[in-house]
Ligand SMILES: Nc1ncnc2c1ncn2[C@@H]1O[C@H](COP(=O)(O)OP(=O)(O)OP(=O)(O)O)[C@@H](O)[C@H]1O
């Protein structure tokens with residue numbers, strides 16, 4: 434049986450660039466305290482940071498839930514926003530609808546979703562146009578790479 | 579290469595200088611795109627960027643980057659400097675551009691992270 438060890442939920446606000454990324458760095462700090470393998474923390478951090486930035490850039494608001502079990506770390510992100518009309522297209526490296534303002538802030542290179550997928554052992558992205566987007570990622574604690 | 583040597587090489591202003599003398603880097607990643615840094619993370623690599631917002635420090639924290647060199651004289655705001663100080667991330671600011679900074683670092687044996 435999988436045992437849930439820790440669960441945290443965070444609210445993320447759209448356009449809140451000042452705090453964008455804070456949730457992800459907080460979670461990695463918690464994982465460092467728990468002495469989780471740094472390679473795993475790196476992957477969880479990348480997944481969370483990219484997902485968090487996407488909520489801030491594209492959605493009205495969202496929640497990020499982080500669940501640690503004895504087997505894996507799962508990240509669930511659900512947002513209220515415009516949704517993604519074509520998920521295959523959004524997953525392509527380099528595809529971005531970011532504004533010039535976002536590019537000037539260091540984002541909008543179309544690498545976030547590919548980065549999330551690459552660092553996940555399991556990855557699901559689902560969206561309803563006009564409603565919002567849900568993302569699930571999990572990383573096994575015994576995995577490497 | 580030691581960070582205090584990098585400071586001298588790139589004529590940097592030191593914004594946050596914890597561990598300056600005892601930190602060494604042999605790899606660097608240069609980009610203004612945070613997702614590009616996260617696409618090829620290389621723990622203990624130096625980040626060279628023109629982007630000075632708070633996400634640069636948060637990206638460094640996620641990617642195990644111990645030090646950031648801001649090029650073209652860019653300089654983060656006080657809140658960003660405070661976060662870096664709290665988290666022990668070294669921040670340097672050089673008047674040099676990205677190309678010259680990277681050229682000098684490369685000439686002194688720093689390799690690119692891939
Ligand atoms: N939560 C979301 N809601 C609505 N659209 C999204 C969301 N996440 C991603 N997208 C869409 O998918 C595109 C690709 O996302 P991805 O994260 O890969 O790149 P980016 O955010 O444009 O740039 P980068 O992540 O490199 O800074 C975005 O430009 C946007 O159009």
Ligand SMILES: [Mg+2]
Nearest residue numbers: 486487545546
């Ligand atoms: Mg993105």
